[in-house]
Amino acid sequence: MAASSLELTTLGHRIRHHRLAKGFTLDELGAVVGVAGSQLSLIENGKREPKLSLLQGIATATGTDVTELLSPEPPNRRAALEIELERAQASPVFRRLGVPPVKITKGTPDETLESILGLHRELQRREREAIATPEEARRANTELRLAMRTRDNHLPEIEALAEKQLKAAGHVAGALTHRTVSIMASQLGFELIFAGDLPHSVRSVSDLENGRIYLPPASIPGGHGLRSMALQAMAHRLLGHRRPTDYADFLQQRLEINYYAACCLMPLTASVAFLQQAKRDRNLAVEDFRDAFGVTHEAAGMRMTNLLTAHLDIPLHFLRVDGNGAISRVYENDGLPLPMDVTGAVEGQIVCKRFLARSAFEEHNRTTEHYQYTDTPAGTFWCSTQTGTTAEGEFSITVGVPFDDARWFRGRESAKRATSTCPDETCCRRPPADVTARWEGKAWPSARVHMQMFSPLPRGAFPGVDDNEVYDFLERHAHG
Template sequence: MNDLVTLGQRLRHFRNAAGLTLDQLGERVGVAGSQLSLMENGRREPRVTLLSSLAEALDVTVADLLDDTPPTPRAALEIELDRAQRSAHYAALGLPMVRASRSMPDDVLESLVGLHRALIERQRQAIATPEEARRANTAQRLHMRTLDNHLPEIEELAERMVAETGHVSGALTHREVGLMATRLGFELVYVNDLPHSARSVTDLENGRIYLPPASIPGGHGLRSMALQAIAHRLLEHRVPATYAEFLRQRLEINYFAAACLMPREQSVAFLTQAKADRNIAVEDFRDAFGVTHEAAALRFTNLATTYLDLSLHFLRVGDDGAVYKAYENDGLRLPVDVTGSTEGQLVCRKWSARVAMTRTNRTTEYYQYTDTPEGTFWESTQTGTTSANDEFSITVGVPFADAKWFRGRETTNREHSTCPDPVCCKHPPSDLAQRWRGKAWTSAKLHAHILSPLPSGTFPGVDDQELYAFLDAHGGGER
């Protein structure tokens, strides 16, 4: 529709320049003037043969008519107004569309367009709020559950791109990732001054993908960041208009990166053999492809149900017990708030995700059976520490019947959870409560991000001023 609006504006511009009325032009090309009016208003698409006749009658080329540039500043405003009024956000207001007639003064048109720009900016600011993020994240998690966390189209794309680099087996190398970028017309550039709110920056004009220094600890993560930036181009992502769209794009680029670093064919072969040996272990999967434990665990959720016939759950939990990421299709009841969001909710103290963080020796995976109201689950948990020294745990679990396929099934560790019953682990033991009630005072630690919205720039979470200053500092228009 947007292209038809521009085409209509250019058609009207060239008709007026030729000094023809709608009926006069219609007589030359054999159509009614009313039909041409619909085309000029972007409501009807002309046939290719008619386009050729129109171009000839107006003494221009077909390319002149199909150019996507508005013919005049006034036309640009009219096109922008039309597009704004056709958006879902405007439609939700229930207001009538205002047609930019020829008699509408320029200043009125400019005011209307300015109001729409302000409305769009307010919407962009609103999508960066924690409340909107939680709603969108919940909807995405539930949607991915219906898909068993598996995206076959992206699997196919990743497999094709990896094959084109000449990769055969083992971990994908930095060189192969660089070749992938080169095929798309980009070079990977490592810099020390990325905007603090950005993981990477892509300069579309000069064909550069800026990444943190290659020497940072755990440099394997740079492959993933580069692949995510590449994925935006391959998947033809546009600037997200809603937070839901932003989250969907992020999920897709993360999925693509994981599918490149742990290619489907090799991964399925590896995991199928491990299942046959009754020796599935996330740590082995991790080491085979040179990725992080979390990346391997998440990739396992992409493949387990579709290719191994295993239902499962995944958790990333902070040292305070709060959920950072979660997925399940095995019936485990995740803790949720009244909106259905699980992020930020506390998991039971008796689940493996929290018990593992009480151990002294954390170098190996911790295995545990957990009895819950929904059944017994076997879980494997690995703990870790972020660059800010915050502890977290990564858990993959399956129903009791499927524990037989995993290493660690012989564990004698077992806990009994009755959550969400508060008596399970939320209420203190009665003797301690009686001993200390009214005799203590403390001050809560408040995480700043809980009350702070994300920077409300073009891309949620990224500061526009920092982003554009960074690009300007790295060469501007120079190549």
């Protein structure tokens, strides 16, 4: 078997080391072992693999043995630096840069080699992190969304895992209690601890060495948020996750832990039974599903995307839209026409003004669900929308279905109807011709700059997480 380039490089350095230790020039040693000095030079530079008989001759001439020459260890610190730099400059990561490699000579100081190697090590570290450009992140997110659409947003293996864990913890029916979540954690060897000084960049921290899951104190007593965070932290262990290798891997893991938490909070068997009965009663409603399991409206709506198609044969769409009309979370397998960029990404796009997901912000009564039929180029869709507010601003949650499936839902009798012709610009994105004629060239708006335009995409194996903060936090609590 041919030796690798790294083995040949190390061998060459060891031959050169022993040659110089004996005071031989290349030509002098070549004369002793019967080859030209130029041939020895190729061997010492790792360009040619010597025959065993030649190695034996070199070992004898330099007062060593073949085993010593074949050692995988560099003969000295200088050789170690040169070998590491040669390997770094041959890596695909460096070659992709199109930068010419540094030529190493006898006169190159060790300090220079160390400085250059420091740059290469940092380059490799950054390459190993889950870094993505905004476009790469959008593409990864889009690919994941489309892949889940082919599965009707349903992951039966995680459903089964959640049911198994719930049964082992003694959960039978009703909303999942904090006590049961604590039992589930203890069965995995974890204790749930509430800490008021969690790093700002994390939702929770798992101390794998000491078996602790740190969570923030409850902001809403009895709220489902802490249960969900604890379940997500446990899911990483149950699903055998390793450090993400890239941004797509990070997104896949996040989807899976969110899915597992949803399966525990709204278990498959009980949820499907509830939804099937509501369908028989022609009374499907997000708010009823939400209240039955003590979760948020958004969580209930997203859980419906996991179950309605796979178990009730109803295609549907889900939208979370910010107050400015931008889509922040989306799923559809019913053909609803959605805005998208050239990469196919939908998140961040502005939804049509005619959609209830956006027009609901104009409603006076914001505490109830609103219903609407919307005629689109892809057909007519019915939807239910609920609005809410967070510290970041207002948002809406929408769950909708094609016209024919509206018969299963409460609110189907709604008389509210709208027409959307998006992506036609004349629908809601281009002002009417008479208004344009009146104001074009006579207005100069001062645009509000969105700071996220200048924010770098979070990077790291766990994007956006400050390792320094996390490790400081664990140090403070390690002996608590």
